[in-house]
Amino acid sequence: MKQILVLGAGQSTTYLIDYLLKEAPKEDWFVTVGDRDLNAAQKAVGEYASGSAIPFDINDSTLRATQFQKADIVVNLLSPLFQHLIALECINYGKPMVSASYAQPRVKELDLDANRKGIIILNEMGLDPGIDHMSAMALIHSLYKQGGVITTFLSYGAGLPAPEVNSNPLRYCVTWNPRNVVRAGEAGAQYMEDGKIKVLPYHNLFNRTWTVDAEGVGTLEAYPNRDSLIYREIFGLDDVSTMIRGTLRYPGWSETWQQLVKLGLTNETMPIPNLQKMTYREFTQLFLPLHISGSKLTNRVANLLNLSPTGKIMENLKWLGLFSDTVINGEATSASDVLTELLKKKLNLPPDARDMVVLIHEIEVRFPEENDRRERLKTTLIEYGDPAGFTAIAKTVGLPAAIATKLILKGRLPMTGCHIPIKPAIYTPVLEELKKSGLKFKEDVTPL
Amino acid sequence: MKQILVLGAGQSTTYLIDYLLKEAPKEDWFVTVGDRDLNAAQKAVGEYASGSAIPFDINDSTLRATQFQKADIVVNLLSPLFQHLIALECINYGKPMVSASYAQPRVKELDLDANRKGIIILNEMGLDPGIDHMSAMALIHSLYKQGGVITTFLSYGAGLPAPEVNSNPLRYCVTWNPRNVVRAGEAGAQYMEDGKIKVLPYHNLFNRTWTVDAEGVGTLEAYPNRDSLIYREIFGLDDVSTMIRGTLRYPGWSETWQQLVKLGLTNETMPIPNLQKMTYREFTQLFLPLHISGSKLTNRVANLLNLSPTGKIMENLKWLGLFSDTVINGEATSASDVLTELLKKKLNLPPDARDMVVLIHEIEVRFPEENDRRERLKTTLIEYGDPAGFTAIAKTVGLPAAIATKLILKGRLPMTGCHIPIKPAIYTPVLEELKKSGLKFKEDVTPL
Numbered sequence: 104m105k106q107i108l109v110l111g112a113g114q115s116t117t118y119l120i121d122y123l124l125k126e127a128p129k130e131d132w133f134v135t136v137g138d139r140d141l142n143a144a145q146k147a148v149g150e151y152a153s154g155s156a157i158p159f160d161i162n163d164s165t166l167r168a169t170q171f172q173k174a175d176i177v178v179n180l181l182s183p184l185f186q187h188l189i190a191l192e193c194i195n196y197g198k199p200m201v202s203a204s205y206a207q208p209r210v211k212e213l214d215l216d217a218n219r220k221g222i223i224i225l226n227e228m229g230l231d232p233g234i235d236h237m238s239a240m241a242l243i244h245s246l247y248k249q250g251g252v253i254t255t256f257l258s259y260g261a262g263l264p265a266p267e268v269n270s271n272p273l274r275y276c277v278t279w280n281p282r283n284v285v286r287a288g289e290a291g292a293q294y295m296e297d298g299k300i301k302v303l304p305y306h307n308l309f310n311r312t313w314t315v316d317a318e319g320v321g322t323l324e325a326y327p328n329r330d331s332l333i334y335r336e337i338f339g340l341d342d343v344s345t346m347i348r349g350t351l352r353y354p355g356w357s358e359t360w361q362q363l364v365k366l367g368l369t370n371e372t373m374p375i376p377n378l379q380k381m382t383y384r385e386f387t388q389l390f391l392p393l394h395i396s397g398s399k400l401t402n403r404v405a406n407l408l409n410l411s412p413t414g415k416i417m418e419n420l421k422w423l424g425l426f427s428d429t430v431i432n433g434e435a436t437s438a439s440d441v442l443t444e445l446l447k448k449k450l451n452l453p454p455d456a457r458d459m460v461v462l463i464h465e466i467e468v469r470f471p472e473e474n475d476r477r478e479r480l481k482t483t484l485i486e487y488g489d490p491a492g493f494t495a496i497a498k499t500v501g502l503p504a505a506i507a508t509k510l511i512l513k514g515r516l517p518m519t520g521c522h523i524p525i526k527p528a529i530y531t532p533v534l535e536e537l538k539k540s541g542l543k544f545k546e547d548v549t550p551l
Numbered sequence: 552m553k554q555i556l557v558l559g560a561g562q563s564t565t566y567l568i569d570y571l572l573k574e575a576p577k578e579d580w581f582v583t584v585g586d587r588d589l590n591a592a593q594k595a596v597g598e599y600a601s602g603s604a605i606p607f608d609i610n611d612s613t614l615r616a617t618q619f620q621k622a623d624i625v626v627n628l629l630s631p632l633f634q635h636l637i638a639l640e641c642i643n644y645g646k647p648m649v650s651a652s653y654a655q656p657r658v659k660e661l662d663l664d665a666n667r668k669g670i671i672i673l674n675e676m677g678l679d680p681g682i683d684h685m686s687a688m689a690l691i692h693s694l695y696k697q698g699g700v701i702t703t704f705l706s707y708g709a710g711l712p713a714p715e716v717n718s719n720p721l722r723y724c725v726t727w728n729p730r731n732v733v734r735a736g737e738a739g740a741q742y743m744e745d746g747k748i749k750v751l752p753y754h755n756l757f758n759r760t761w762t763v764d765a766e767g768v769g770t771l772e773a774y775p776n777r778d779s780l781i782y783r784e785i786f787g788l789d790d791v792s793t794m795i796r797g798t799l800r801y802p803g804w805s806e807t808w809q810q811l812v813k814l815g816l817t818n819e820t821m822p823i824p825n826l827q828k829m830t831y832r833e834f835t836q837l838f839l840p841l842h843i844s845g846s847k848l849t850n851r852v853a854n855l856l857n858l859s860p861t862g863k864i865m866e867n868l869k870w871l872g873l874f875s876d877t878v879i880n881g882e883a884t885s886a887s888d889v890l891t892e893l894l895k896k897k898l899n900l901p902p903d904a905r906d907m908v909v910l911i912h913e914i915e916v917r918f919p920e921e922n923d924r925r926e927r928l929k930t931t932l933i934e935y936g937d938p939a940g941f942t943a944i945a946k947t948v949g950l951p952a953a954i955a956t957k958l959i960l961k962g963r964l965p966m967t968g969c970h971i972p973i974k975p976a977i978y979t980p981v982l983e984e985l986k987k988s989g990l991k992f993k994e995d996v997t998p999l
Binding site: 290296300305306307311330364367374376390393394438 | 740741747749751755812820824838839
């Protein structure tokens with residue numbers, strides 16, 4: 104019997120844990136789920152006989168020793184904070200590791216050590232990063248085999264409510280860690296457009312949007328997602344002159360969010376005294392210059408932001424509750440905490456509503472050996488959640504890591520070292536399994 | 552003989568080390584200066600017989616053990632990164648510690664451990680933080696003794712070129728770590744004005760300035776310095792309705808710096824590929840939207856920033872070299888690196904020029920038992936550097952830490968625990984010694 108140690112049983116892990124527990128009897132696995140919150144671990148394991156929940160504190164070295172030693176693989180779903188420690192311990196005890204988080208530079212540096220121990224440390228096995236990398240690499244490698252030269256690479260990802268959901272004017276629902284929504288883009292972004300590198304500071308990020316058509320969904324808007332430039336090298340795209348990874352929203356989100364950033368409401372470094380006792384109205388006033396005249400708060404905000412006081416953006420800010428007389432309460436200590444709680448309250452996915460995951464690649468390629476024929480390839484993955492079961496985001500984030508776990512235990516990913524899924528030896532079998540699970544990319548080709 | 556271990560021999564430490572070495576023979580001290588760069592340590596010790604330079608890597612635990620064990624006190628002048636580790640080791644080996652850095656929350660948490668070991672961990676013993684705290688607290692406590700109620704507390708600090716220095720249009724010279732100049736204000740700021748808390752995001756910080764008169768210097772401008780609110784509690788200023796700590800510059804600095812922040816040139820999280828090979832002109836273009844029309848780069852920048860293309864601010868940006876065809880070179884990997892190197896080149900203090908330190912407190916107080924008499928107190932410290940000797944900034948940052956070291960070794964600061972210099976038992980003897988060294992606050996009182 105193979106032992107799987109799953110670390111973390113938070114909101115986003117349900118699908119993955121359920122998948123492993125369901126497969127366990129026929130694969131002869133036993134799944135131990137550890138979380139600081141034993142209740143969460145117990146809830147994740149439920150009535151399955153092939154699993155067990157344990158209280159788990161990652162800082163407890165004795166506990167780590169016992170549990171890592173008896174495991175055959177560690178699935179790390181804890182905060183990225185612990186990625187390095189867990190990778191070190193996996194190397195220490197010679198156990199393979201899988202996670203859905205971005206690989207940290209200092210974890211990549213453990214490559215030689217992982218090779219020495221003969222284990223794989225496999226990160227970025229989620230949706231974005233994860234499925235996006237794998238599907239992009241499959242496409243890129245196939246075009247290279249046909250003699251293609253890739254000139255443009257655009258890649259978009261998002262977790263959104265399905266098109267029929269109309270529960271709020273921003274057309275966004277929090278189906279993921281809301282803190283990440285509030286802090287999105289905090290480091291700014293950079294990308295390449297027509298051969299020029301473009302760098303954007305945080306406070307201008309949500310102003311530089313463009314439209315993207317998603318088949319069956321309609322027109323969405325995109326804003327640049329972090330550092331797109333590093334993927335030129337990672338993906339081997341030396342010839343591209345346009346290289347952008349973007350995040351998708353329904354049109355209108357970014358123009359409103361831009362104003363929240365401009366006001367300063369997304370700051371999390373500055374603890375504001377007595378925040379819980381303030382009303383939202385008082386909170387919003389903190390971000391305005393000292394009030395001298397008698398004009399209305401909404402007018403002063405509109406004025407400062409250079410917005411129409413009666414326009415759509417001000418409507419959205421009002422709808423969010425930033426001018427309400429309700430007391431904030433809760434445990435907020437920073438502006439970003441207040442905004443996070445507000446999103447959780449106002450932008451929840453209604454119980455009977457479907458969420459949706461969208462992943463789009465748009466590639467322009469020319470074939471020098473075919474008279475420089477040029478074409479545009481667009482591949483689209485759209486996956487809907489099941490209101491009675493799992494969300495699309497939980498499924499698409501959890502499935503790649505679950506599949507990788509299975510493949511490693513079955514000896515079908517025999518690589519060693521620190522990896523992200525950009526090599527055929529990893530993405531080919533994983534994409535195959537994803538297809539069997541019903542995830543399919545639709546492909547359109549347009550001659551240029 | 553008492554052993555002093557000084558960690559760090561960087562640019563800012565020269566005065567302090569010189570002071571200790573000069574006092575050493577008559578006080579029967581021996582001063583060991585350790586730095587990763589042995590040359591720097593040797594240069595700091597020079598020909599003094601009462602000192603010795605050693606190569607010192609803070610991450611070497613054996614070296615730490617040997618050196619901490621034989622020391623009677625540790626003077627920590629290393630990066631704030633190592634504050635916690637050094638405090639832990641001082642407690643471990645039972646040695647008092649002095650530093651000029653802001654006390655970190657997790658170092659404050661070691662208070663009980665320091666008390667158990669019977670040693671003092673004393674941070675914020677520089678200029679700002681340091682002399683500013685001590686002089687403010689002396690003033691505040693004296694007003695409280697007179698029955699005063701403090702309603703307004705404004706405090707300003709700066710290291711600037713002396714008024715006669717006119718070597719550049721920004722009237723600023725780098726006399727300190729230039730990286731800190733580039734990253735100043737990165738976390739935003741908050742303060743209290745007329746009873747209202749005001750919070751400012753980074754991208755608006757340098758727009759919210761006001762004028763401050765410094766006697767003998769003229770009119771300066773101030774921008775809010777970090778989180779002023781935490782000092783309401785630390786200083787015991789429960790009744791103030793206006794509480795602002797500000798940083799001073801000659802007028803015109805902030806309106807120019809605001810534009811660099813707005814463009815995004817101060818970002819240090821995003822590594823930009825091939826930065827060293829670009830010209831400054833190419834670098835500046837990275838931060839503009841994609842160039843379609845044929846207009847001049849300077850016009851496009853002025854346009855984006857909503858500035859007059861021929862005005863003073865654009866003049867300053869040109870003078871800084873942001874539109875030059877010179878190749879960047881060096882080792883810059885982020886925008887903030889490029890700006891740091893540019894400041895070092897363009898804003899250096901000329902060899903025969905004096906620098907200057909300004910510290911101002913402005914306090915409004917009422918005396919309820921004296922018919923609610925009200926007055927404004929303004930205290931001003933202005934200290935000039937000596938072009939043939941030490942800069943004012945090196946002296947005013949180094950002197951408080953040096954004095955504290957002496958007082959601790961002589962048993963005149965017998966407190967234990969983690970402290971910053973806000974208690975009379977610390978600030979009274981230190982201010983007395985500062986006065987003897989010629990640092991004097993001028994005091995003005997205006998009835999209101």
